[in-house]
Structures are given as structure tokens and as C-alpha cells.
Amino acid sequence: MTLHIPFDNTYARLPAPLFTRQAPVPVRAPELLAFNHPLAQDLGITGDDDVDELGRVFSGNEIAAGADPLAQLYAGHQFGHWNPQLGDGRAILLGEAAGFDIQLKGSGRTPYSRNGDGRAWIGPVLREFVVSEAMHTLGIPTTRALAAxxxxxxIQRETTLPGAILTRVASSHIRVGTFQVLAARQDYAGLQALYEHAVARHHxxxxxPLDFLSGVIERQAQLVTKWMNVGFIHGVMNTDNCSISGETIDYGPCAFMDAYHPMTVFSSIDRQGRYAWARQADIIVWNMxxxxxxLVPLMPNQDEAIQAFTGAVHAMPDRLNTLWNATLLRKIGIARGQPGDQDLATELLQMMSSQGADFTNTFAALSGDxxxxxxxxxxxFDTWATKWHTRIKSTPDAEATMQAANPILIPRNHRIEHMIQAAVTGDMAPFTRLMQAYARPFDRDPEFTDLTHAPTEQERVRATFCGT
Known part of the structure; x- marks a missing residue:
């Protein structure tokens, strides 16, 4: 084997209840679709020029030296309802390199699969590849895509579809639900070991534990604010999809808004709008x-812990509000707010919502007038713009502030769907083009002007799906 991955698998040294050791289930004919060579270099991976070998290793057909494959255990609240055992039902953590997890998604059944087949089809795999890498270039903390x-x-979903496996890279795959499962089982020794591991790795x-909780809260507040800045809707913000590292994880029924409306929902399973764009700030507080x-059982005085933890969580809405207000002002070119600025920004949002203005294009066009x-x-709009111009005319950095805050390109849902439909037929050209375009989401490149267009009525994507 010429491929070398410098594994150092710290999670595999945690107590056994947190995982089950298991190799990926081999597949019939692995073929590499995409590989992220710059990310591989960052991970210290060498010898990554043999396409066939990459296909074998990142399908799970061949285990690289130093890997210690395992499926992780966790629990979680799913749409507010407690599920005492979840876990990696279709994923295998190969190990860690340069401090990052390397995980195969779609790698076969595990003890946590329940009724699932443990596999993935090419649509969700390429969707996560494109969207997660776009999120990275947008400056939003996220898991990354190494290989498809x-x-x-x-595999069988509503129809028969071509199978695929994604290799995902993350600072870790430790979730809120990883802590929840040990606390619920009253495995306090395991909970302490997990806490110490998470502190060493992330905080x-x-x-x-109060310091740790506060650190996680701040990262999550920053993350959700950045989601809202680009109109991103995660779609399934369950506690098992909430990463301790503060990274965006699990790109299932995620989507980006086209026309602005604060209660926009795309996820086919979010029938009550629990995870709508505007509710994401509330939900992250609930998750925290x-x-x-x-974390309460880790504290020597649990009554005092409850009081302190409650204070930290109750302070989070104000922090989120402060972050969002500052973000929204930057989107209209105001880096340092004054009285009345928030009303000016809110008035624009209200006009956008009532008139169906495109979220991304409206803000991007402010700097182009x-x-x-x-x-x-x-x-x-002209009445509003007169007030806005009066406000920013004495702000010399307004143009630069807007350009830094407002991307030109986002992974629009209809473009992602077109890319997936082409890939199902074996045409990877749209995938390649999207990857090129989203590498520079703040640039006005005439080559990619068509990707800025909002969907026509016929192109609109009204629902997104998990893929399981």
C-alpha cells in the first residue's frame, strides 16, 4: 500500500461502552468519484496518487495501516423526543489523523443500525461533499469531505439508486447525545472519561464542567449566527446532530433559503417547523x-451546578441576539452600530419577506446598488434606501463590510438537485463545476453568474430528505 495516513486514535482508547469495534462492510466494485487532495495534505496523508487504491481504502474494502475502525454510540432528543440509544448506524470511524476524525458514511450495518441498511446513495453523498466544502469556504465551521x-x-429507497460512500473529516464526532447516553445510563466513570477527552481535544x-459548557455554548452561538447569515437551514438540529466542537455536522435535509421568509422549512420530516431558519437560535439554546x-453528575455539588448551568444557558439568548444584530448590521454595511440602525435593518428584512426578495441576492446587490x-x-425599497444611504455615507468602510458579510454564491437547492440527477446518470461535470464555483463564494465571476440566479417556479425545491 502506498497510501499512508498518520493515525493516532485517541477516541478508541476511551471506555468500551462508547463504541463497538467493527470493520466496514466491503462493497462490490469501488470507484473513486472525488478526492480532496488539499485536505489530505492538511491531514498529513501521503501517497494519495493511486486512484484505485483510494477507491479501495475509502470504500472500506481495504483497511489502512494504523486504523482502528469503530462505530460510535450516542443517544439524543429527536424533534424533542428522547431516544435512549442511537449511534452510527451507517458510519465507521477509521481513526484520527492530525487531530481530526476520518469517518466512512454509508459503510454498512452496525449494531446501531436498527432497521436501516447501513448504506448511502450517491445523492446525499455528493450533496454533503459539495455543501460541506462550500460551508468551509464561506468561513463556517464544518465537517469536511475527503472522498466520495x-x-x-x-440500494433501495423509493427507487433503486446507485450506492456511494462519503469520507467525512471532523474535529471529532462527539455530540451532545454522546454525553446524554452515558448520563442516562448513570455511567459516571465513562462520562468523566468522555468529558476529559472532550476538554483535551476541544476546550x-x-x-x-461549567467552563466546558460555557465554551460549547459560545461556539454554538457563533455557529448558528453564521448559519443564519447565509440563509442556511440545518433541517434536523437534534441533540445527536449537535457537535461539541461547534462544527456543522450531518448534512441531511439541509438547505439554503432563496426567497426570504423567517419560518422557511425544507426538511420533509420537520412537519411542525421546529427547525425553521428563525427558530434555530431557540433550538440551540434548548440543545445546550x-x-x-x-454534565450535572460531574459536579461535586449538584444543586450549585444546576444553578450555575442554568445561568449559563439562560444567558445564551442574549448572546445570540447580540451576535445576530451585529451580523445583520454588517450585512447592510454598518460595522459599528448606532441607535436606530437595528430598526433600519429590520425594516429591510420585513420588506424582503413581504415581497419575496431573494435573501442572498438582495444583500449581495446592496454593495452594487x-x-x-x-x-x-x-x-x-427606494424610500428605505434613501434612509440607508444617508446612514452609510459617512461610513467609509461600508462597501468592504458588506462584501465580507454577503456571499455572491451559495449552494442553491435546485443546483444541487441538478448536480445529483446528472451524477446518477454518470455525469460528474456539474459536480466539478459546483466545486470550482463554491471555492470562491464571495467573488463575482462572470463564468458562474448563472449559479446566482434564484430558481424558477419549475426549478424550486420544496422539500429535502435525509437519504436514509
Whole structure:
């Protein structure tokens, strides 16, 4: 084997209840679809020039030296309902390199699969590859995509579809639900070991569980604010999909808004709008309350811990509001707010919602002074714009502030669907083009102008799906 991955598998040294050691289930005919060579270099991977070998290793057909494959255990609240045991039902953690997890998704059944087949089809695999890498270039903390491999097998969903496996890279795959499962089982020795591991890996500055909780809260507040800045809707913010590292994880029924409406939902399973765009800030507070509850047993005085943890969680909405207000002002070119600025920004959002203005294109066009084209009532926009121009004319850095805050390109849902439909037929050209475009999401590149267009009525994607 010429491929070398510098594995050092710290999670595999944690107590056994946290995982089950298991190799990936081999596939019939692995074929490499995409490989992220710059990310491989960052991970210290060498010898990654043999396409066939990459296909074998990142399908799970061949285990690289130093790997210690395992499926992780966790629990979680799914749409607010407690599920005492979940876990990697279709994923295998190969190990860690340069401090990052390397995980195969779609690698076969595990003890946590329940009724699932443990596999993935090419649609969700390429969707996560494109969207997670776009999130990275947008400056949003996220898991990354290292490889996509076709399996040469078909799997059954609503129809028969081509199978594929994604190799995902993450700072770790430790979730709120990982803490929850040990707390629920009253495995306090395991909970302490997990806490110490998570502190060393993600929050080395933490001196106790309260410090740790506060660090996680801040990372999650920053993350969700950045999601909202680009109109991203995670779609399934269950506690088992909430990473301790503060990275975006599990790109199932995620989507980006086109026309702005704060209660936008795409996920086919979110029938009550629990995870709508505007509710994500509330839900992350709820998730942090569940983490706080799981951490209480680690404190010597639990009554004092409950009081302190409650204070940390209750302070989170104000922090989120502060972050979002500052973010929204930057989107209209105001880096340092003054009284009345928030009302000005809110008025724009209200006009966008009532007139169906495109979220990304409206903000991007502010710096080009063509935003009025996004509105049906242009006189109303002109009235607002007069006030806005008056406010920013004395702000010399307004243009640069807007350009840094507002991307030109996002992974629009209809473009992702077109890419997937082409890939199912064996055409990877749209995938390659999207990867090229989203590598520079803040650039106005004439080559990719078509990717900025909002969908037509016929192109609109009304629902997104988990893929399981």
C-alpha cells in the first residue's frame, strides 16, 4: 500500500461502552468519484496518487495501516423526543489523523443500525461533499469531505439508486447525545472519561464542567449566527446532530433559503417547523440545556451546578441576539452600530419577506446598488434606501463590510438537485463545476453568474430528505 495516513486514535482508547469495534462492510466494485487532495495534505496523508487504491481504502474494502475502525454510540432528543440509544448506524470511524476524525458514511450495518441498511446513495453523498466544502469556504465551521466513492452496488429507497460512500473529516464526532447516553445510563466513570477527552481535544482552557459548557455554548452561538447569515437551514438540529466542537455536522435535509421568509422549512420530516431558519437560535439554546443536564453528575455539588448551568444557558439568548444584530448590521454595511440602525435593518428584512426578495441576492446587490431589482414594490425599497444611504455615507468602510458579510454564491437547492440527477446518470461535470464555483463564494465571476440566479417556479425545491 502506498497510501499512508498518520493515525493516532485517541477516541478508541476511551471506555468500551462508547463504541463497538467493527470493520466496514466491503462493497462490490469501488470507484473513486472525488478526492480532496488539499485536505489530505492538511491531514498529513501521503501517497494519495493511486486512484484505485483510494477507491479501495475509502470504500472500506481495504483497511489502512494504523486504523482502528469503530462505530460510535450516542443517544439524543429527536424533534424533542428522547431516544435512549442511537449511534452510527451507517458510519465507521477509521481513526484520527492530525487531530481530526476520518469517518466512512454509508459503510454498512452496525449494531446501531436498527432497521436501516447501513448504506448511502450517491445523492446525499455528493450533496454533503459539495455543501460541506462550500460551508468551509464561506468561513463556517464544518465537517469536511475527503472522498466520495461509488460502490458498484444499488440500494433501495423509493427507487433503486446507485450506492456511494462519503469520507467525512471532523474535529471529532462527539455530540451532545454522546454525553446524554452515558448520563442516562448513570455511567459516571465513562462520562468523566468522555468529558476529559472532550476538554483535551476541544476546550483545553476549561477548568471544570461549567467552563466546558460555557465554551460549547459560545461556539454554538457563533455557529448558528453564521448559519443564519447565509440563509442556511440545518433541517434536523437534534441533540445527536449537535457537535461539541461547534462544527456543522450531518448534512441531511439541509438547505439554503432563496426567497426570504423567517419560518422557511425544507426538511420533509420537520412537519411542525421546529427547525425553521428563525427558530434555530431557540433550538440551540434548548440543545445546550440538554448538554448541561448531562454534565450535572460531574459536579461535586449538584444543586450549585444546576444553578450555575442554568445561568449559563439562560444567558445564551442574549448572546445570540447580540451576535445576530451585529451580523445583520454588517450585512447592510454598518460595522459599528448606532441607535436606530437595528430598526433600519429590520425594516429591510420585513420588506424582503413581504415581497419575496431573494435573501442572498438582495444583500449581495446592496454593495452594487442594484438591490431594488429584487423587490416588486420598488418605491418602498427606494424610500428605505434613501434612509440607508444617508446612514452609510459617512461610513467609509461600508462597501468592504458588506462584501465580507454577503456571499455572491451559495449552494442553491435546485443546483444541487441538478448536480445529483446528472451524477446518477454518470455525469460528474456539474459536480466539478459546483466545486470550482463554491471555492470562491464571495467573488463575482462572470463564468458562474448563472449559479446566482434564484430558481424558477419549475426549478424550486420544496422539500429535502435525509437519504436514509
Amino acid at each position: 466513492v461509488a460502490t458498484g452496488e444499488t 483545553p482552557e476549561a477548568t471544570d 440545556a440538554q448538554l448541561a443536564t448531562a 442594484t438591490a431594488r431589482d429584487q423587490f416588486t414594490d420598488r418605491e418602498a
